[in-house]
Amino acid sequence: MPRSSQDRLARKCYENAITDDEVRAAVHRRDPKSLDQAIEEAQKEEAYLESERIRKGLKPKQRDHHIAAVTDDSQRDELLKMMKEFQQGIQKGMQEGLKEIAGAVKASKEKREPFICRK
Structure with a gap:
């Protein structure tokens, strides 16, 4: 996602999160x-x-320091599902990254030739 789109989305989320009507307006x-x-x-x-x-x-x-609570089971279930998918995505990304690193290390070891010191 382009940086400008991320910033626009963040601004709107921030604006919607402001609890004071006057400040939000x-x-x-x-x-x-x-x-x-x-x-x-x-x-x-x-x-x-x-x-x-x-x-x-x-x-x-x-100041109104509260976090909106999840009020019904379907919201909670959807949130848990999203969190699980997010966690699985992170784990998959980490595993792929580790495989890539391991492959690079293995390839670099295979390409090495002994250094011969000559006088």
Whole structure:
């Protein structure tokens, strides 16, 4: 996947993960070109909103640190299946890489000729 597509996907995932509606809307309006810019815009907006709350004498807003839980069995099963496939892919890739390395080592040993020192 091209780097630009990866970055666009990461930006959208980041934007969707922002729990504060005002911050998410601000990031969306500013249309950042990279994930780093999106994070920077979110931080600026959070700082601005926090300073406005303090200026108005309101208590600072508590951050919402939660992770959405898997709520039904089909979601859990699908997630477990995906994790298993991911793990199998990693193992397969590692095995192929090790075979390739072993083949290269074997080939390099076969090509070696003894060094003869002459006077």
